Amino acid sequence: MFKRFYYFLRLIYLQRYLIGSMARREVVSQYVGSLLGFIWTFINPLVLILVLWVVFSVGFRTKPLNNVPFVVWLTAGMSPWFVFSEIVTGSAGVIVSHAHLIKKTLFYSQILPVIKIVSCLITHFVFQIVLLGLIIFNGLSFSFYYLQFFYYLFCLIILGLGIAWIVSSLNVFIRDVGQIAGVIIQIGFWATPIFWDINIMPVKWQLVFKLNPMFYVVQGYRESFIYFKPFWEHPYQTVYFWAVAATLFVVGALIFQKLKPQFADVL
Numbered sequence: 001m002f003k004r005f006y007y008f009l010r011l012i013y014l015q016r017y018l019i020g021s022m023a024r025r026e027v028v029s030q031y032v033g034s035l036l037g038f039i040w041t042f043i044n045p046l047v048l049i050l051v052l053w054v055v056f057s058v059g060f061r062t063k064p065l066n067n068v069p070f071v072v073w074l075t076a077g078m079s080p081w082f083v084f085s086e087i088v089t090g091s092a093g094v095i096v097s098h099a100h101l102i103k104k105t106l107f108y109s110q111i112l113p114v115i116k117i118v119s120c121l122i123t124h125f126v127f128q129i130v131l132l133g134l135i136i137f138n139g140l141s142f143s144f145y146y147l148q149f150f151y152y153l154f155c156l157i158i159l160g161l162g163i164a165w166i167v168s169s170l171n172v173f174i175r176d177v178g179q180i181a182g183v184i185i186q187i188g189f190w191a192t193p194i195f196w197d198i199n200i201m202p203v204k205w206q207l208v209f210k211l212n213p214m215f216y217v218v219q220g221y222r223e224s225f226i227y228f229k230p231f232w233e234h235p236y237q238t239v240y241f242w243a244v245a246a247t248l249f250v251v252g253a254l255i256f257q258k259l260k261p262q263f264a265d266v267l
Contacts, residue, residue, distance in 0.1 A: 091164035092178035165252030
């Protein structure tokens with residue numbers, strides 16, 4: 001089993017150029033016929049952040065958190081969640097939408113969720129540019145801790161890829177899986193401290209919310225761009241996150257590998 005698992009992952013590396021090419025094509029296809037084209041990747045997050053800033057900072061007059069402007073604090077938390085939700089919901093139908101490749105050619109279908117992740121990361125980096133712009137605009141300090149963002153991004157990718165393999169393979173046989181994933185993502189959005197600070201909760205409830213692995217990533221983004229804390233300050237959370245993420249990664253790969261031979265027949 002270990003040998004099959006190794007070859008399953010090795011094929012992703014061998015197909016890295018195809019993955020990059022198909023990811024770029026997927027991003028470009030989103031803006032075919034659009035006058036502004038790729039500029040929309042900047043407009044969309046800017047409009048979203050502007051609306052949230054008006055609603056919470058101007059409308060509700062939300063106070064800065066720990067002397068950090070709320071719009072910066074909110075954007076730092078929204079950034080990883082948006083790419084995670086896009087990966088999970090977008091991967092659900094990725095096998096079905098590429099049925100022509102799976103049925104008619106020798107195609108390594110396990111790379112399709114990876115392609116989705118790479119295409120999502122392109123827009124994610126645009127979101128990060130917007131976040132840095134907000135940090136500069138609000139006069140916040142720069143730090144080498146910004147580079148720690150890449151560690152938490154890697155955490156997000158491993159977690160997201162494991163889930164993507166699970167939902168994409170199961171959705172071939174049970175088309176409700178995509179809808180279920182969307183509902184869970186909506187619940188997870190409000191169950192993750194994105195719009196609210198976890199410190200407002202009683203300590204016993206904080207422990208419950210910290211069981212959500214995305215808490216580790218969202219909090220890590222804020223600690224990289226705002227609070228400047230190293231990830232090794234949370235050894236127990238780090239061990240817990242990697243136990244959950246590694247388990248989902250391996251289980252997702254095994255489920256995909258098990259169901260993959262039947263894709264062509266069902267599609």
